[in-house]
Amino acid sequence: MSAVEYEPVIGLEIHVQLSTRTKMFCGCALSFGEPPNTRTCPVCLGLPGTLPVANAEAIHYGLMIGMALGCDLAPRSIFHRKNYFYPDLPKGYQISQYDEPLCRGGRLGDVRIHRVHLEEDAAKLVHVGASGRLHASDASIVDFNRGGTPLAEIVTEPDVRSAEQASEWLKLLRTTLRQLGVSDVNMEEGSLRCDANISVRPVGTKELGTKTELKNMNSFRFIERGIKAEVERQIGILRDGGQVVQETLHYDPTTGAITSLRSKEEAHDYRYFPEPDLTPVSITQAMLDRAREALPELPAAREARFKDELGLNGESARLLAWRAELGDYFESALSSNGVEAQPLANWVTNELVQRLGGDADPAESKVEPSALAKLVALVGERKVTQGAAKQVLDKLVAEGGDPQAIVEAEGLGAVGGADELAPVVAAALEANPDIAERLRGGDMKPIGVIVGHVMRETKGRADGGEVTRLVREQLGL
Ligand code: ADP
Ligand code: ZN
Ligand code: MG
Numbered sequence: 423m424s425a426v427e428y429e430p431v432i433g434l435e436i437h438v439q440l441s442t443r444t445k446m447f448c449g450c451a452l453s454f455g456e457p458p459n460t461r462t463c464p465v466c467l468g469l470p471g472t473l474p475v476a477n478a479e480a481i482h483y484g485l486m487i488g489m490a491l492g493c494d495l496a497p498r499s500i501f502h503r504k505n506y507f508y509p510d511l512p513k514g515y516q517i518s519q520y521d522e523p524l525c526r527g528g529r530l531g532d533v534r535i536h537r538v539h540l541e542e543d544a545a546k547l548v549h550v551g552a553s554g555r556l557h558a559s560d561a562s563i564v565d566f567n568r569g570g571t572p573l574a575e576i577v578t579e580p581d582v583r584s585a586e587q588a589s590e591w592l593k594l595l596r597t598t599l600r601q602l603g604v605s606d607v608n609m610e611e612g613s614l615r616c617d618a619n620i621s622v623r624p625v626g627t628k629e630l631g632t633k634t635e636l637k638n639m640n641s642f643r644f645i646e647r648g649i650k651a652e653v654e655r656q657i658g659i660l661r662d663g664g665q666v667v668q669e670t671l672h673y674d675p676t677t678g679a680i681t682s683l684r685s686k687e688e689a690h691d692y693r694y695f696p697e698p699d700l701t702p703v704s705i706t707q708a709m710l711d712r713a714r715e716a717l718p719e720l721p722a723a724r725e726a727r728f729k730d731e732l733g734l735n736g737e738s739a740r741l742l743a744w745r746a747e748l749g750d751y752f753e754s755a756l757s758s759n760g761v762e763a764q765p766l767a768n769w770v771t772n773e774l775v776q777r778l779g780g781d782a783d784p785a786e787s788k789v790e791p792s793a794l795a796k797l798v799a800l801v802g803e804r805k806v807t808q809g810a811a812k813q814v815l816d817k818l819v820a821e822g823g824d825p826q827a828i829v830e831a832e833g834l835g836a837v838g839g840a841d842e843l844a845p846v847v848a849a850a851l852e853a854n855p856d857i858a859e860r861l862r863g864g865d866m867k868p869i870g871v872i873v874g875h876v877m878r879e880t881k882g883r884a885d886g887g888e889v890t891r892l893v894r895e896q897l898g899l
Pocket of ligand 1: 431434578580619620621632633
């Protein structure tokens with residue numbers, strides 16, 4: 423029997439806390455770490471006799487998300503009650519959307535969107551007691567500040583094929599949402615939360631396997647690791663001739679363990695029914711116009727503009743457009759100075775990103791956009807060599823400041839014309855007679871040795887082209 427190869431099939435469900443001024447169905451302000459139970463009212467505490475009112479700003483944000491993801495926006499959508507009991511849900515039901523959501527269809531990058539709907543967040547349970555097992559002295563306390571926070575739930579089609587693709591795509595989604603300004607999109611603080619639905623199937627087959635759902639992962643790294651672990655677990659089961667059980671799972675990032683939270687619930691378990699206390703959401707042309715106007719330039723449009731108007735190459739344009747913070751920094755630097763776009767883009771996406779590390783936002787670094795622009799301009803004017811400019815950038819990253827002043831203070835200015843450079847080149851040739859001999863004989867390969875020597879002597883301040891020219895001149899080539 424030959425071993426069957428399996429491929430992962432993954433669909434994502436993302437909960438996004440919307441950064442509206444007030445909660446989804448009441449006038450309480452959203453909470454940012456205030457003392458427990460200080461941002462509550464009878465509505466979000468679920469007291470009897472209260473009535474919810476849908477938050478117009480949340481609907482506006484929902485429409486913006488729908489537009490950005492290319493969804494069909496429903497002219498009429500309704501809220502449902504999703505009934506279940508949990509201590510963080512005082513009403514005994516969550517107001518959500520069910521079969522008539524605000525948005526359907528759409529796409530972001532290589533993943534299709536199934537739907538986007540609005541709902542309210544649950545309160546927060548805080549477990550106290552250190553035993554890790556249930557003890558009479560242990561307790562769970564409920565902080566209702568989060569209860570009722572507006573959420574947009576974004577559900578993808580099962581188009582994702584690997585753990586890496588899942589986390590890459592989520593970064594894309596996070597960038598888009600951040601640009602829309604509809605959410606803080608902070609995973610650690612829970613304003614962006616992701617569940618992954620995972621199954622595997624023999625490569626080449628179309629039918630979907632039985633899926634499990636990995637709940638609430640709160641970092642890109644954990645999402646990647648969690649999905650990998652679950653895919654391996656499922657493949658192991660199938661290889662052993664077993665069957666995957668449909669259930670909801672928890673991935674513990676510290677131990678790598680996957681544990682069952684509950685067997686999979688079905689829609690009918692929730693006894694969905696239309697929320698009788700809310701009118702349907704009717705989308706007017708004015709609401710659509712307002713959402714359309716509020717849309718910022720989205721990454722795809724920005725990428726095209728960087729290419730067409732600034733003449734950036736494809737790779738730079740894509741990087742700067744899809745990492746909005748890099749694009750913003752780049753544009754700010756570009757506006758502050760008569761620097762050329764492509765060299766500036768290279769310095770931002772290569773040298774600066776490398777020095778700041780992976781996901782860092784350069785706006786939070788000590789390098790002012792105008793300072794980087796000035797440095798790149800100095801390189802363009804050949805007042806500073808590439809190598810010396812990298813040293814200046816090291817200094818800017820560490821301490822900030824003005825590149826021109828650093829160049830002067832550290833003596834990093836390009837070694838001036840031939841007058842200054844010629845003796846250094848001559849000394850280099852003298853120090854390497856065998857190399858000089860080969861060069862004289864027409865073998866130019868070892869010229870790097872001479873250039874390297876001159877660079878060392880001048881601390882990288884010599885222009886490589888000029889050094890080569892002088893070598894030829896002095897050897898009479
Ligand atoms: P449920 O009814 O269990 O909530 P849905 O059909 O609503 O399932 O899908 C929820 C999510 O699971 C979606 O992102 C969807 O793409 C994904 N999904 C559905 N079936 C599978 C499967 N067999 N394997 C992987 N993902 C799946
Ligand atoms: Zn309230
Ligand atoms: Mg579902």
